[in-house]
Amino acid sequence: MASNAAVPFWRAAGMTYITYSNICANLVRNCLKEPYKTEALTREKVHFSIATWKEGKPEKPGNCPLSRTSDRVDFTVS
Amino acid sequence: MLRQATRILSRPVFSNRLSVRALSTEVPATPSTDSTFIDSWKKVNPNMEPPKTPSSFMSPRPPTPSTIPSKITVNFVLPYASELATKEVDMVIIPATTGQMGVLPGHVPTIAELKPGILSVHEGNDVTKYFLSSGFAFIHANSVADIIAVEAVPVDRIDQNSVQKGLAEFTQKVNSASTDLEKAEAQIGVDVHSALNSALSG
Numbered sequence: 001m002a003s004n005a006a007v008p009f010w011r012a013a014g015m016t017y018i019t020y021s022n023i024c025a026n027l028v029r030n031c032l033k034e035p036y037k038t039e040a041l042t043r044e045k046v047h048f049s050i051a052t053w054k055e056g057k058p059e060k061p062g063n064c065p066l067s068r069t070s071d072r073v074d075f076t077v078s
Numbered sequence: 079m080l081r082q083a084t085r086i087l088s089r090p091v092f093s094n095r096l097s098v099r100a101l102s103t104e105v106p107a108t109p110s111t112d113s114t115f116i117d118s119w120k121k122v123n124p125n126m127e128p129p130k131t132p133s134s135f136m137s138p139r140p141p142t143p144s145t146i147p148s149k150i151t152v153n154f155v156l157p158y159a160s161e162l163a164t165k166e167v168d169m170v171i172i173p174a175t176t177g178q179m180g181v182l183p184g185h186v187p188t189i190a191e192l193k194p195g196i197l198s199v200h201e202g203n204d205v206t207k208y209f210l211s212s213g214f215a216f217i218h219a220n221s222v223a224d225i226i227a228v229e230a231v232p233v234d235r236i237d238q239n240s241v242q243k244g245l246a247e248f249t250q251k252v253n254s255a256s257t258d259l260e261k262a263e264a265q266i267g268v269d270v271h272s273a274l275n276s277a278l279s280g
Contacts, residue, residue: 008175013262023263024194024211025228027270031240032231040229043158 142220146184152199154208154225161208161230162199169200170223172215173273183221190215194273196233196280197225207233209277211270233277241278245271 010020029040051058112131119128140151152170154162170181173195179188192213199206213227248267255261 009265010262013258015259015262020266021212021228023266024270027244027267028194028209028211028229028231028274031237031244031271031274033235033237036231036235037237 140220140222147221148183149221150181150183150185151222152225153222154197154199154227154230156227156230165199165201167199167201170225171196171198171200172225173197173210174215179215181215181217181223185217185221185223187219188215188217190217192225192227194270196277197227197230207277209233209236209274236274236278238278241271241274245275 008020011017026044029037029044032040051060053059112133115131116128119126149166149168150170152162152165152167153160154165168182172179172181172190173192174190175193176190178195179190192210192215194211195209197208197210199208208230209232210225210227211229213225215226216224218224244267248264248271251264252261252268255264
C-alpha cells in the first residue's frame with residue numbers, strides 16, 4: 001500500500017501521541033501564573049500502585065518504575 | 079492487496095440497507111428512543127413501562143440542515159472541565175498542525191489534530207482566546223465543532239518569565255541531547271515554549 005507518510009518527529013523517536021500530549025500539557029502547566037499554577041499542578045498528579053503477580057498471588061509491590069511522561073508522578077505504594 | 083479489487087468491485091451491490099454503511103456525513107438525526115425495542119417490550123410485558131435506555135438520556139444529534147446555518151455550535155471540552163458547551167458562535171480559529179484554520183458555519187466535515195497554539199472564539203465583536211496544549215478538533219456536517227484539549231488556559235494566565243526560561247532551557251537541551259527520545263522531548267519543549275511566546279506577543 002502507500003508508504004508511510006511523513007510521521008511527526010515524536011513518533012519517529014518512538015513516542016506515542018498520548019505521551020506527546022501529556023508532555024505538552026505539563027509544559028504549559030509549568031508556565032502558568034501563580035494561583036493557577038498550583039491548581040494545575042494538583043491536576044497533574046497521577047497515583048498508581050503496581051504489584052507483580054507470581055503463581056496467582058500478588059507479591060508485595062516493590063519499586064514502581066518512574067514514568068517518562070511526567071517528572072511529577074506521585075505514586076502510592078500500598 | 080489490490081489484485082482482488084476487480085473481483086470485489088464486480089460483485090453485486092446488495093440493496094439491503096443493513097450491509098451498506100452510511101457515511102457519517104449523511105446520518106440523520108438519531109431518535110432518542112428505539113421503537114423496535116419498545117414494541118417488543120410491550121408485546122412481552124404490556125403492563126410495565128419500558129425501561130429508558132442510555133440513548134434516551136442523551137440529547138439527540140442535531141440533524142444536518144439543508145441550508146448553511148448562521149452560527150456554529152462549539153463544544154470545547156477539557157478532561158477536567160467543559161469550557162464551552164453547545165455555545166453558538168460565528169467563527170472559531172483553531173491551531174491545526176497544518177496551520178491556523180478558520181471554521182465558519184457550513185465548514186466541510188474535518189478531523190484536525192491540533193498543535194500547541196491559540197484557539198480564538200469569535201462571537202459578534204468579542205474574541206475569546208485560549209492557549210491549547212494539543213488536542214483534536216472534530217467539525218461535523220451539522221456545523222457542530224467539538225474541540226478537545228488536555229490543557230487550555232486564557233492567554234492572560236501565562237507567565238512570561240517561565241516561558242523565556244523554558245525556551246532557553248529547551249533550546250540548550252536540543253543541542254546537547256543524545257538519544258532520539260531526549261531529542262524529541264527537547265524539541266517538543268522548544269515547540270511548546272515558542273508557541274507560548276508568540277501567544278504572549280501576538
